[in-house]
Amino acid sequence: xxxxxxxxxxxxxxxxxxxxxxxxxxxxxxxxxxxxxxxxxxxxxxxxxxxxxxxxxxxxxxxxxxxxxxxxxxxxxxxxxxxxxxxxxxxxxxxxxxxxxxxxxxxxxxxxxxxxxxxxxxxxxxxxxxxxxxxxxxxxxxxxxxxxxxxxxxxxxxxxxxxxxxxxxxxxxxxxxxxxxxxxxxxxxxxxxxxxxxxxxxxxxxxxxxxxxxxxxxxxxxxxxxxxxxxxxxxxxxxxxxxxxxxxxxxxxxxxxxxxxxxxxxxxxxxxxxxxxxxxxxxxxxxxxxxxxxxxxxxxxxxxxxxxxxxxxxxxxxxxxxxxxxxxxxxxxxxxxxxxxxxxxxxxxxxxxxxxxxxxxxxxxxxxxxxxxxxxxxxxxxxxxxxxxxxxxxxxxxxxxxxxxxxxxxxxxxxxxxxxxxxxxx
Numbered sequence: 001x002x003x004x005x006x007x008x009x010x011x012x013x014x015x016x017x018x019x020x021x022x023x024x025x026x027x028x029x030x031x032x033x034x035x036x037x038x039x040x041x042x043x044x045x046x047x048x049x050x051x052x053x054x055x056x057x058x059x060x061x062x063x064x065x066x067x068x069x070x071x072x073x074x075x076x077x078x079x080x081x082x083x084x085x086x087x088x089x090x091x092x093x094x095x096x097x098x099x100x101x102x103x104x105x106x107x108x109x110x111x112x113x114x115x116x117x118x119x120x121x122x123x124x125x126x127x128x129x130x131x132x133x134x135x136x137x138x139x140x141x142x143x144x145x146x147x148x149x150x151x152x153x154x155x156x157x158x159x160x161x162x163x164x165x166x167x168x169x170x171x172x173x174x175x176x177x178x179x180x181x182x183x184x185x186x187x188x189x190x191x192x193x194x195x196x197x198x199x200x201x202x203x204x205x206x207x208x209x210x211x212x213x214x215x216x217x218x219x220x221x222x223x224x225x226x227x228x229x230x231x232x233x234x235x236x237x238x239x240x241x242x243x244x245x246x247x248x249x250x251x252x253x254x255x256x257x258x259x260x261x262x263x264x265x266x267x268x269x270x271x272x273x274x275x276x277x278x279x280x281x282x283x284x285x286x287x288x289x290x291x292x293x294x295x296x297x298x299x300x301x302x303x304x305x306x307x308x309x310x311x312x313x314x315x316x317x318x319x320x321x322x323x324x325x326x327x328x329x330x331x332x333x334x335x336x337x338x339x340x341x342x343x344x345x346x347x348x349x350x351x352x353x354x355x356x357x358x359x360x361x362x363x364x365x366x367x368x369x370x371x372x373x374x375x376x377x378x379x380x381x382x383x384x385x386x387x388x389x390x391x392x393x394x395x396x397x398x399x400x401x402x403x404x405x406x407x408x409x410x411x412x413x414x415x416x417x418x419x420x421x422x423x424x425x426x
Contacts, residue, residue, distance in 0.1 A: 004202035005195045008164060009053055016050050016057075017160050017194050018152035023054075029147055038062045038096065040117055042136065043127040045149030048193030051127040054149075055098040064096040064123060071104035079112050086121045095122050102126035103135035110137040117143050130307070151192025151271075158187040164198055165218075168205035176208055177217040185223040191271025200226040241272075249279050253287040257326040264322050268315050276318060277303045284325050291331035291405035299325065331403040340399045351391030382418040 001007075010016045013023050013030065022029040032039065038058050043051040052068075059066035067082050082097060102110070116122040117140070124144065128135060132146055161183050169176050182204075190197040203226050208216040244266055251259035267276040284299040302321035306314035356374040375385045388395060402412040 003199065004164060004167070005198040008160075008167060008198065009056075010050075011057070013054065013057055016053060018156045019050055019054070019149055021150070022147055033058055033061070036061055036063070038064075038123050038125075040124045040144040041126070042102070042132050042141070042144045042146045043125065043149055044129075044132050044146055045127075046129055046151055046192065048190075048195035049149045049152055050194065051149050052098065052100065055096075055125045055127070058125065059096040059098070062094075062096060062123070064094045066096050066098060068098045068100065071099060071101035074099070074105065074109070076109055076112065079109060082122070083112075083116060086116065094120065097122050097124050099124065099126040101128060102140075103128045103130045103132075107137050110140050114139055114143070152194050153192070154184070154187040157190060157192070157194055157197050158183050160194060161186050161197055161201055164201040165205060168201065172205065172208075172216065174216050176205055177211070177215050179218075179220070181220050182218050182223045185220055186226070189224070193271075241275075244270075245275055245279055248276070249283050249287075252280075252283045252322060252326045253330065255326055255330065257323045260322050260326040261319055264318060265315075268311060268318070271311070273306065273311055273314055277306060280318065280321055280325065284321075286335045287330050287332060288325055288328045289331045289334045290408050290411075291329040291403065292407065295324065295328055329405045329407075331405050331408060333401060333403040333408060337400040344394065344397065349394060351393040353391065354388050356387060357389060384418050386419075 013033070016023055021027065024030060038061075043055070045051060056066065065085075067085075069078055069082075082095060086095060097113075099105070113122060113124060117124050124140075126132075126136070126140075126144070132141060162178075165176055165178050186197050186200050186204075190200065200223070204218045204222055205216075207222070208218050211217040244263060248260065248263035248267060251263055264276055267273075280299060281303060284295050288295045299321045302317040305317040309317075356372055358372070375387050377383050377385055379385075390397060402408045
């Protein structure tokens with residue numbers, strides 16, 4: 001027998017849980033797909049939120065043959081087999097190719113689809129859990145429209161959980177006692193993943209035993225065990241969410257590794273891996289910065305590893321990185337420098353670029369002082385020569401101030417020695 005999530009898979013767009021920002025009757029996506037002329041689409045979002053379900057519904061509505069491939073296992077031969085079907089009876093009305101995890105296809109594999117997407121013989125619906133603008137070949141992106149699928153809210157998942165227990169009652173031929181707390185536990189702990197919630201329902205219903213009254217019963221303890229996560233509330237309105245992210249970054253900035261790893265654990269327990277990764281990357285650059293500049297590629301590597309392996313293993317490289325950030329020396333000198341520069345630009349302090357720096361190699365006949373007069377620093381002792389780089393109106397402006405950490409003070413001493421009096425007051 002197929003899994004419960006497959007047996008209860010929605011057959012119409014109205015049956016799909018969540019994604020009202022796309023599927024509500026007045027939304028652009030819904031109006032477009034109801035024309036039955038399905039364009040090339042990319043679905044971007046986490047697992048278990050309805051991407052495959054919506055693709056299947058669209059394929060049926062469009063009257064096209066549906067093929068499914070997964071980018072993690074698909075080969076060039078698989079793609080060629082679908083292309084070979086285009087001139088057969090099965091492909092006479094066109095083919096809709098649902099390509100899951102498209103980011104795992106290499107550039108050549110993605111390019112092999114271009115011709116057939118271009119002439120309409122293949123309608124592509126691709127899905128990805130990664131930012132498509134970073135991971136999908138540009139020529140494919142230019143021929144598709146990207147729609148973002150979001151995690152399903154616990155309140156919406158709770159409705160599905162209740163309906164699913166009713167379905168399991170029919171299959172078992174007995175009533176199943178399920179409290180509101182059990183439903184809430186499953187709905188809150190699945191991380192917005194409907195499939196995960198339904199898997200928990202099926203497991204609990206199959207394992208339910210009769211209580212003293214002879215009724216099958218699912219307990220809160222069993223619900224917790226099935227989810228393998230706590231039922232920690234993650235405020236859908238955003239207050240708790242942003243308070244948690246703020247506490248996470250401020251604990252790293254404050255060099256408290258215990259608090260930092262605690263708030264990381266809360267984020268991961270709530271299933272919010274993307275937010276944890278993003279704040280960690282920002283903190284490495286903003287708060288450690290030039291005090292330990294090597295930390296940026298180190299943290300980036302840890303984040304890439306975490307996103308590749310997924311939860312629960314992602315907790316390990318992220319913990320390494322978080323503790324490293326928390327215990328590293330701190331400097332926000334680069335952060336302050338770029339913000340001050342941006343402030344001047346937004347205030348209209350731009351001015352012409354000095355002649356010596358312009359990309360010009362000749363002067364007009366009307367120029368009485370011909371020549372660019374740029375001095376190549378590598379031709380001078382210490383690989384440095386005094387010349388003007390900022391526009392005339394900003395020649396006295398100082399954006400970057402060396403912080404007191406060892407790394408920046410070493411750089412300051414080096415350049416002071418090279419530039420001598422130029423940096424004596426800096």
